[in-house]
Amino acid sequence: MAENDGDEWDGQGVEDDSSAVMRAVSRQIRLWREAAGMTQVELGSAIGYGEEMVSAVERGKRLASAEFLDNADPVLGAGGKISAMKEDVKQARYPKKVRDLAKLEAKAVERGAYGDHNIDGLLQTEEYARALYAMRRPAFSEEEIDRYVAGRVGRQEIFERRPAPMMTFVQEEVTLRRPIGGTMVHRRQLEHLLEIAQLRHVVIQVMPTACEEHAGMGGHFQVLKLQSGEAVGHWESQVGNRLVWDPKQVQVLEMRYGIIRSQALTPRESLALIEKVLAET
Template sequence: MQMSVDNEGTARKDHTTDGADGASWGAEWDDEYAPVVRAAGRQIKLWREAAGLTQEELGQAIGYSLGMVSAVERARRLPHPEFLAKADEVLGAGGKLVAMKEDVAEARYPKKVRDLARLEAEATEMGSYNNHNITGLLQTEEYARALFSMRRPAHSEDDLERYVSARLARQEIFTRKPTPTLTFVQEEVTLRRPLGGRMILRRQLEHLLEIGQLRHVEIQVMPTDREDHAGMGGQLHVLKLRDGTAVGYSEAQLNTRLVSDPREVQLLELRYGIIRAQALSPRESLAFIEKLLGEMT
């Protein structure tokens, strides 16, 4: 994670929660996964040369372009699992290229997303308040794709797929054991804004109803007509970790501010507790979402 310093001189860690924004728009191979990316490309090149094939010949044999094979070997592009499987078979690698599949797959996710996923993996409780779109953990694939497609500067098709895959991978938090307690508060406007189109929103609302039935998940709606609202400072997230500590983070345009100071975390927890108290109850919220669905027919 990148370190930043606020105006009081306190060091904090910054990262984006969706992996879509940041100071650099290039490949992020400058972290601990850089050796994985380089090793994958080097191994493919060595096996190709040992087989006496050119990059173009390998590409034709496995159904990929010369440019893709070249980019993979130079560690400019990550090979898809299918690429590794086909190359392994064509080059007679005996499973040695396929064995890199899991490490390469994890390296596909932006570092910023891996940082957040590691925090979520340690969480026993997590609370999330969102005010401009459905939070990432609750998004359907097509809703997430629509959001990333709206980003400016525009993402390339490869980056778009990378970010969508990373977001969906984080959703394993709903099925992992032991199950954490997950609570979400969504502003009413996020349930009405048809990002990507009305059908995408409809399926997103249906997904919320399904997730909301899980015993360890509570989804609440903050009605727009509330006259008292503790969330005017923006969206926030709080996590309680296995070691008993707690962290929080709040999002801005380009970066997320990760908070570990106990006093500040306590403040975020207080605000989140009040926000939940001001919102509709989980039962009322699911009924509210069902009502919205009825209005769309």
């Protein structure tokens, strides 16, 4: 399995601004609890969580969920001040580099992506994404896995954006056949691809393994065309990912992607292949 999985720039173990948000939220919850004269056990019992979870939140080891904040607010008499932190917590839940990518995607009118080792992040089911992150080496903690999965699933809101950006994907045939997460996760992922492909602003193509001519041997990348008229590339390797803003380099990626699409199966042929692989799974 490749070290990068198609979405986020390398930043494992690097603290970002979300850590400051976590500390601030944790401190506020602890201060409100102490002011209310409640123990962690009492607060947990009152809002439906165990003492261990309350302790983890107050120590900044776990990020409070929206439900946690909403339930704690009236119990602690915060008058909406704790609930008001939900938006900050929502943003902090995603690693900064995932948030940065999502911001670019939010400005995109077109996105083209070539994937060579696993299903593109925007097309992944939550189960598939979780299985990928669980295989990451060095290993992520459960909290890190939760965070990255939440970030990936959150980015998929782009499919419901209006006006809808045009999105095209070219997936290597091997990414359809590799049973990430086991048979049932694999089947649900293939079914999800067929569902997403029905959206009018989404085109999924497959690059067959038997194809002799291939312009994408350099690996996974994507090209985003922004509302401003700018284009930006996103390229990754084993040891890190980077954005490509230089127009000449972006042109190279655009050229390669155009050739890749021409070499791949047509959308109709691609869906037929996905259906075939699903029937064999």
